[in-house]
Amino acid sequence: MLTDLAEVMHLAYTNDPSWLVSVQFRFDEGYLQVEIDPDDDTVEVSFDPRQRPPLRHWVSDSVPTPTDQHYAGLLGMTSDWRWVLRNQQGYEDAFQIELSTPSSTTTLQYLAMASRLHLRHVNDGPNP
Template sequence: MLELLRNACYDGGNLRRVREIPLDPNHLPIMAVELQFDTLTIAFSAIADDDTIAVTSGSYSGPSRQTISSLWASCIGKSLQWTWLMTNQQGYTDGARLEFTDPDNQQSVIIELVAGASSLCIYLARPTEA
């Protein structure tokens, strides 16, 4: 997983497209998110057996919907500068944190993907005001 995330940061280029793959084709919640960069595609998915997160290379198969939500729209055209894998207190790797940046704009966008109940919850992380 770390190697894929490292490649996305250093060699992926800018984010071009996002697809969300729902558990049920007609409803939320989301079981996977596919991120297409200039030079590679990675997918984050929830593993139902233990509610951990997986990161795989290439397109995710299955019914999906292309997403242009305000959350992901703010990431399009930006590169992935930092990634983190999150491990909970029970030792399960159940989340990822992605920081997208644009060299022309100092404002970064931080997205967190957390697995639970066989699906992914997607969060927008923001700094607090001092």
């Protein structure tokens, strides 16, 4: 379990601030990072208890971008569940994280397509 989400940082391609290449979550237990590998459009997930994990693919080509509007309501939440998702061709090309409080849950998905991450909010479906 990762507790008390304190910060979420997006890293974008230097030439286009809307081109998301990595997202970093800071919890009490450490830093969780998702980065896209531009060679095969897969996600790489890393964790470090002390500091932000170094980028492997976008070191000199990325800049931090503001995330306040996307994550302000999620700060303080806990993550019990995280997934790396595999597509029908066998590529690990998405990451999903569930953030929760005792009274609410938000699930975010980061899809790797065309050398960038796309953020999606996962919604509950109707009960059968």
